[in-house]
Every structure is written in structure tokens, then in C-alpha cells.
Amino acid sequence: MKEFKLKKYKEQLQDWPQQGHHIMAQYDDEKIIVYQSYRKEIGEFAVKNQYFGGAFSLERMTWIKPNFLWMMYRNGWGTKEDQEYVLAIHLKMEAFKKYLENAVYSSYSSRLEISGEEWKHQVKESSVRLQWDPDHDPSGRKLERKAVQIGLRNDFITSFAREDIISIHDISDFVKEQHQFVLNNDPDSLMLPEEKPLLFDDECLNRKLNLN
Numbered sequence: 001m002k003e004f005k006l007k008k009y010k011e012q013l014q015d016w017p018q019q020g021h022h023i024m025a026q027y028d029d030e031k032i033i034v035y036q037s038y039r040k041e042i043g044e045f046a047v048k049n050q051y052f053g054g055a056f057s058l059e060r061m062t063w064i065k066p067n068f069l070w071m072m073y074r075n076g077w078g079t080k081e082d083q084e085y086v087l088a089i090h091l092k093m094e095a096f097k098k099y100l101e102n103a104v105y106s107s108y109s110s111r112l113e114i115s116g117e118e119w120k121h122q123v124k125e126s127s128v129r130l131q132w133d134p135d136h137d138p139s140g141r142k143l144e145r146k147a148v149q150i151g152l153r154n155d156f157i158t159s160f161a162r163e164d165i166i167s168i169h170d171i172s173d174f175v176k177e178q179h180q181f182v183l184n185n186d187p188d189s190l191m192l193p194e195e196k197p198l199l200f201d202d203e204c205l206n207r208k209l210n211l212n
Contacts, residue, residue, distance in 0.1 A: 038082065072175070077182065
């Protein structure tokens with residue numbers, strides 16, 4: 001598929017980290033694939049025009065997920081209402097990195113090395129949110145490994161919608177096909193986008209993200 005490179009889930013499972021904070025994704029030096037799910041009206045517009053517009057709201061925060069299985073957990077393999085249209089978005093790596101450099105954690109932790117008041121101020125002022133949640137296996141079972149999602153608003157959502165995207169692909173049929181293997185308890189046949197942990201050359205950024 002031109003949307004992404006595929007590999008058997010069982011084969012990838014042997015190489016994936018089992019715990020810790022990891023940006024699991026398919027990427028190269030130029031781009032990274034992220035996923036979103038929308039109702040048909042928004043998805044069709046994005047695929048046809050190769051940018052987000054029409055019924056897509058620039059006033060609401062939009063969340064992108066580089067981890068395919070995390071997206072499948074959130075959208076129920078494309079079965080949840082208004083999330084049936086699943087998109088694979090080829091995003092400029094420089095834009096993705098810029099999001100993370102400007103991101104503020106969604107929840108406070110003493111590990112952030114700032115006061116709660118300073119964190120509240122940063123959240124209020126920031127246009128990018130960073131959130132780590134438990135990753136999940138294909139059947140929805142919670143894992144020790146943490147998965148990331150990134151929320152964009154204001155100037156960042158405008159940049160994302162119009163300037164930062166290389167291409168947008170409808171993968172809804174692929175998702176339905178693979179979901180059948182999950183429903184039939186047939187992990188040996190399950191194919192997923194080939195993913196590996198992402199680390200940056202910037203050690204300060206890796207440390208900020210708590211990447212393992």
C-alpha cells in the first residue's frame with residue numbers, strides 16, 4: 001500500500017518495547033505518519049483536497065496519534081460514531097518535531113520541575129498539548145508501554161491543516177479488513193503499519209518527552 005509499509009503484527013511484537021514512554025510510528029527523515037478519525041464529511045473533504053477544511057473546525061483542538069494501535073483503541077477500529085473515516089496523514093517531520101518542542105503536558109507532574117502554578121500558566125498560553133496514555137494491544141487490552149497523542153489549536157492547528165501535511169489517505173477499508181482478524185481471534189493474519197520507536201537527535205527534546 002502506498003499509504004504505509006505493512007508488516008505482520010506478530011513479527012513486530014517481537015521487536016517492540018514492552019514498557020516505558022515510546023513514540024511508536026512509521027517515519028523517515030522527511031516525514032512521519034499520524035492518524036485521525038472523523039465523520040465521513042470531514043474525511044472525504046480532506047482526502048479529496050489534501051488539506052483539512054470544510055466542516056473541519058479550526059476553533060477546536062485536534063489530536064493526532066502516530067501510533068496505529070492507539071488510534072484503533074480510541075476509535076474502536078473505526079466503529080465508533082463519527083470516527084468511521086480513518087485517515088493516515090503523511091506529516092512533515094520538521095512540523096511534528098516543532099509541535100513537540102512547543103508542547104505542554106496535559107496533566108501536572110513533579111517530574112516537570114516547575115510549580116503547579118507555572119504549569120497552569122503554560123497550559124493556558126500553549127497551543128500544543130502532550131499526553132501519554134497506556135498503549136493497547138489489538139483487542140484493546142491495556143499495556144505497560146505508554147503511547148503519545150498531541151493536541152493542536154490556534155496557529156498550530158491552522159499550520160497543520162494547510163501547510164504541514166504532505167498527503168492524506170483514506171485507510172478505512174484497510175482498518176475494517178484487519179479488524180476482522182481481531183474479531184476472529186486470528187493475530188497470525190493481522191497486518192499493521194510497520195512501526196518502531198522514534199528518538200530525536202535533540203537530547204533535550206528526548207528528555208522533555210521522557211522517551212526511553
